[in-house]
Amino acid sequence: MKCCLDYCHEKGYEVSKRFSEAYSGLTLDRPKLRELQDLIRAGYIDVIVIYCLDRISRDPTHGVILTQEFERLNVALEAVTEDINNSELGKLISYIRGFASKLEAEKIRERTMRGKMAHLKEGKLPQGTGIGIYGYSWDKTTGKRQIIDHETETVRRMFDMAINGISTNKIAITLNESGIRTKSGSLWYPLTIRRILKNQTYTGKTYYGMTKRVGKNKVVAQPKENWILLPDITPPIITDGIFNQAQEAMKNARDSRPMKSNAAYLLTGFIKCPKCGSPIGGTTMNGKYRYYQCRGARPTATRGKICDAGYIKADKLECEVWKKVVEMASSPITILLRQYEHKCVDRINPLPSFD
Structure with missing residues (x-):
């Protein structure tokens, strides 16, 4: 007790309550511990000072329960003889808490997947992600996409231009010069145009499971046999025939300008323009x-x-x-x-x- 009082004096803490008991540290059913918890919940205590970590509990599981309660109520726990986070018992408690958090995350993931599969069985798309694809809005009530008329006209225009041999770069320039913007209000880029022209969703086919997120940022394409077709989720903007014509036109354009084996440019990426500084x-x-x-x-x-x-x-x-x-x-x-x-x-x- 004296060591704890000396510690509080050095720290400048005001001692409002002292606790000392002879009960086993292997149980939570201790009169003084219950009294301490009541004071903490009432907001009378800011810091708990103990001689060493096993004075509060000798059971790591109980240690997790108590330290989580202290943190939730913004009460600090300090020990006279050791740094709680670096003590052997403290490390074990941290490990148990980390394991419990991981276990809970796995449970949440499993419950989320069950919910998604239930939606799929009902023929519903599990979620409407982000801002959505150009040409549609997402109706949360019905779980289906709705056509946006003025965006639909632009989508059809893109496919028509592609079928007529116009490159994605020229399509983007045409749309930008016409004052037409993307769903987010940005300028059009050739890559954005290409993604729309390659997106089979515009034919009214909605697939779930085409990609899978790995980690926080990586998305991996999945084999076609894993895709799940959901009918009546997305109304078609173009026909299958128009979509196939656009794919054929882009393939022909790509094949007509193959990269020659002797067309390597050794200095690309190493030199800049002396006039404007561009690559x-x-x-x-x-x-x-x-x-x-x-x-x-x-x-x-x-x-x-x-x-x-x-x-x-x-x-x-x-x-x-x-x-x-x-x-x-x-x-x-x-x-x-x-x-x-x-x-x-x-x-x-x-x-x-x-x-």
């Missing part, structure tokens, strides 16, 4: 002439042309760069001189600091 990448003209071009010199789906840099012949540029690499690799002194020059430049023109 410089490779491009092929007429299917055989290789060039490097500033990415800023070509408009994208979301911006116009921002640079007037011309084309650079790939063979000539790569040859010049390779000569420099060989020259420097064969002369270590040259490499050291280059490094020294860069250091001198950095000293003369230090990078600006941002506070």
